[in-house]
Amino acid sequence: MSSLDTLADRLGRRLTRLPLRRKLNVLIAVPLALICLLISVYAYGEVAQATSAWRQAHQLRAGLQVAELVNDVQREQGQALLYFESYFDEPYAKTRVHPDETAYLAAQSDTDAQVERVRQSFGRFIPDAESAALDNMSVLQTPRAAVADGKLPPSEIDSAYGPLSEALIDGLGLSAPQQTAEASGLEQQLDALLRTEVAHASFETAVLSAETGDANAMLEFDDAVGSLQLYQFELQRYTAIAPAADSSRLAEIGFNQYQVELTDALQGLALSTNELIIPTNDVKRRQIAHQSALDLQPAVDSESTVRLAIAQQLITGIADQSNAASVQSWWRAGLLLGAAVVLLLLWVGVLALIRRSILRPLRRVTQAARRVSELSAAELARVADEDTPVGIDGPPRLEDLPILADDEIGELAKAFNQVQRTAGDLLERQAMSRHNTAEMFGNIGRRVANLTGRQLALIDSVERGETDPELLDQLYRIDHIAVRLQRNADSLMLLAGIRDTELDGRPAELTHVVRAALGQIEGFERVRLTADVDATVAPDVVNDLVLMLAELLENAVSFSPAHSEVQVSVREHAGQAVLEIVDHGLGMSSERLAEENARLVRRERLDLAPTRVLGLFVVGALARRWGIQVTLARTPGGGVTSRVAIPADWVSPSLPRSGRSWSPSAPQPVPAVPAAVPAAVTAAVAAAFPAATPAARAVSATPVRAALPTRSPGATGGPREPEFETGADFFTPRGAGSGSRSGFDEPAHQGRGERETGAQETGAPTADSRLPRRRRTGPDEDALSRPVVDTRPTPTPKPTPTAAATDTQASPDERPGALKRRVRGATLRENLVGAERIAVRPPDPDEVRSSLEEFEDAVSRAERDSATPTTLASAVASLRERQRSTSNPKETEGVGQ
Structure with a gap:
């Protein structure tokens, strides 16, 4: 051994006897840094x-x-x-x-x-x-x-x-x-x-x-x-x-x-x-x-x-x-x-000798700390796993560090042991707290679900014996709010980890699932459904799929302008049923889209998730449960496109569609105009006021029906679905040709919220189309296939001299003074005029102004030609005011994006 090595060992042994604080005092790191900084500045100069x-x-x-x-x-x-x-x-x-x-x-x-x-x-x-x-x-x-x-x-x-x-x-x-x-x-x-x-x-x-x-x-x-x-x-x-x-x-x-x-x-x-x-x-x-x-x-x-x-x-x-x-x-x-x-190298040499005297006793402590860290990480991962029951293996057990000396390093080991014991207690308490919080959410969700179920039953019983249109409209509104509240309760139970087994579930068509989801949101009349194909969804997935689509549709309607449409399309791709929900609203940035798509895939704890995205949190949990792929993308021109891909394990072939489209604002033939109103006046009013506004309904007083396909008595007296044009196959239809289905049988499902069925009567009051009806949250076929109810009162058109002759005779129930019987489905509007369809863009102001001017000119000519005064100009002004007062939609509720 050389003399230099002997001197280094001797100096090292002397430094070993010193306390830790004196060893740290030798390390004058701050003066060294200052010297290096000054030298660097001077050298740079x-x-x-x-x-x-x-x-x-x-x-x-x-x-x-x-x-x-x-x-x-x-x-x-x-x-x-x-x-x-x-x-x-x-x-x-x-x-x-x-x-x-x-x-x-x-x-x-x-x-x-x-x-x-x-x-x-x-x-x-x-x-x-x-x-x-x-x-x-x-x-x-x-x-x-x-x-x-x-x-x-x-x-x-x-x-x-x-x-x-x-x-x-x-x-x-x-x-x-x-x-x-x-x-x-x-x-x-x-x-x-x-x-x-x-x-x-x-x-x-x-x-x-x-x-x-x-x-x-x-x-x-x-x-x-x-x-x-x-x-x-x-x-x-x-x-x-x-x-x-x-x-x-x-x-x-x-x-x-x-x-x-x-x-x-x-x-x-x-x-x-x-x-x-x-x-x-x-x-x-x-x-x-x-x-x-x-x-x-x-x-x-x-x-x-x-x-x-x-x-x-x-x-x-x-x-x-x-x-x-x-x-x-x-x-x-x-x-x-x-x-x-040279000075820096000399100083580094001195620091190396000091480091050698500190490294030896600390190496043992470091090895022990590493073992404790590995054990703590495994214990933390086990406790943090939300699917692992609490208390199976008892509280986490962490190994104590050995105390090798009585100096500052020994004191550090004692403090570290105390810290890890406290950390173990905190881990146990945190796991128990999460479990208790989930139980609390679950209990609240069950209570809210039970209360909303009883509320829906009471509302249903009141609706059965009520014929007043205005009171029915208010009842339908309360009914719709209760349905949305029940959806929030379902989301709360899902977030709590509660998963109810559906014993009496039935399969449902995918388009009916979409309609059921629309019945749980506000502003459903802005949604347009287009189904090129259709598929039957497995019973186990129906309820969760309805909840998932309701959350996505709620986001699309809530974060898009009131005048824009939300398009929902159903198609087949690579053996999967694919739904696309396209809105033209606020949209998200690229970074936000990437973050939300990652949240839909990865597993995430509820207490760490942002509270503003609970809707997407629910969607992600349901998507991971059933293996459904949900992705968000940017809509060209602004907005978000949600793509839901359902695996073939949960869907089965159904009747193929060809351009099947549904929307509360779908275009229909314009009804006949009374002869008392000139054609120029009617054209001007139709161009100036969209048919979806109250003003247009005041001028065109023709009853319309909802565009949802409704069940009507078939040849055998059973329920019957309207015929649709067939198109490209979605899978291979089981027992279905290229033509349309004439009808299907559906057993009656008795339960909470069941309504009477009967023949539709024209005299029954209509309800507001903004309030879709939902009778139960279960997966029964009747609730999913029931069309959305239009609850807006539709004025009955007055007879005109030119429309006296008709091809059909009025039924006994349609005669004046006849007793009006409330029949299930009688208030649904199956057809809407083309002008009631919500346009993607607002009407051109110049065209509206030109139409109004033509209308006012026609009114002036009519006043000059006839000796009787007219009040159409004031009526137009009133219609304008009503249109402005109803142009702002209400804010949406529920768990949003």
Whole structure:
């Protein structure tokens, strides 16, 4: 064993004797984290500074190319002035002499090439302002063409070229604040250097332009004087911030023979300021001035070359200083990071030794805790299982942790044992609480179910002896509320886990199951049922399937607009009976749909489920019980589509249908209109008021019957189902051909809520179609096949002169004064007019307004044609008011989505 291992063991043994709190004190994690944070911040700053220095060096080196571009622009400006002055007019010449443009074109080419070199020198780090200034160089194409044609005077040449140089320097952003004083000083030096060069270049160009003696010579002379003063100011600024050697080097621009020539030319212009502008007709003086400008051009070019060389040398020195600062920043950042890493490794080594002294005694505690955790998880899963009876194996038994020492770890083991004993007691109490809560829900559900059953029996007994239509309407409403309350009681017992065995259940057709579910909800008249096929549902599934469909239909009706339809379709797919419930209401988001579909599949405890989705909780419980697949999807255009797939184990083949459709608002032929009302008036009222509204029923006073198929006495006197057109097969019908069924036998089922049967009488009062009738919650065939009752009172049409002759004779019960006997099914409305059908969309306001205007015109014509006054206009206003007052549906009740 090496000496290092021996030292580590000795240090470890010493640390073992220390209490846990002292061991934790050694672990100064917080100071270590703070140190690491400070080092990271400082290192980040150093790296950022190094990166900034590198970018600054890159930008300063690119500034050399900008200086050359500024020099090329000034040179092109001078060539443009000379080229324009070369256009010389003889006093009596008829043509203008076209000068040589070789030098001017060469200057243009140099400028364009330098623009591309500037872009390449910056690369992707080019400043936005500099890029815009380079793009602005394209505006030179217009003044270049004007100069080539001799149409641009010197004053406009100065205006075209002058601002470009300033924009190129401003685009570098050298005056912006920097992170360090050193970086700021270098950029200030470069800015002063470039502006000094631009000022001297402007001085050179202005002197050359003033020598031409054009109409703007006086202004150009003033520009030359101003540029010289600006040059001297920028030179002083550079001298104040730059080293002495660099300042002396830049001052050499003004101390050479070419500068002397320019200064002499400026002084000569100053002595003859009154004669600077030479008239156009003074050809001789213009020739002398033009020659003077040509003689001064070599001095201007030479001075420009000297100036550019000095600027390049100084800019290179500034860029080298920036590169050195960048390298120094990178070295400083690297050393700091290295030192931080070494310090961190040393500290981690110390922490590893401390960890070793703590890990050994805690490993045993950890192993024991893991065993306890596994046992606790298994016990928790067993207790949380809602189907497992409570108290079979007694309370959960959890193993105590061994206490290995008397230090803080031993105290931790004692506390952990106490915690797990408390947790076991809580698990037992929680399981018992859930069991008691389920029992309470079950008892409440049974009580409510018994009370509603007795209530339905009492209501039924009262209805048997009552013939008053208004009182019957109120009784039907109470009956419907009791049925819905009984459905809620069934849902409550289901949530409590109570499952009653149905001993006298009977099979029922799937469409009858849907109708039974509609009888348990409010607003059933908005539901439209379409059955292409049909199937017979097993008796065991009927009750639960009715409850499931009632919850889904309740959600569809409750969360969709009052003017929209809810479509229910029955079809066959892959050997299963499939129902689709489509609404056009609020809908759900994609996340909510995924969550609800998952809740329909997975097993979930009631106390953890959201209370707002108890309806879907009931649907999911029933679907898992019978293996029915229920999925929710988004309806195109808004809303939710519920798809219920019943396995073939619970359905058997039945008579196939062909487009069988049922809806309380199904279209029917429009009844005849009394002759006393003009046809135009009737058409206007029919177009203005939907037939489902009270206003329309007031105008069209023709009794209608519910669209539900009702039983009528057949040839043998037994119940008979209306014939429907047959279509594609749903499974293979047992003993059924392609034609329609003529009838079927159904044994009478005596029990609670049974009503008398008899012949239908036209004089029986009708009930409101919004209140479907349900006599019992059991699976008997009579309750499922009974059509929904329309309980709205329908006014009896008055006889008209044109309808006196009929093909049939009134029965004895239909004669005036005859005793009206209340017969089961007599109040059902089997047919509804087409206008009473609830449309998916509301009527067009423009069409309704147009129809009303036509109706009012017809009323006016009728008043003019007849001497008797009419009140149809007031009737229309009243009908409008009644339509608005009945347009808002009531809120739904029950367990909703």
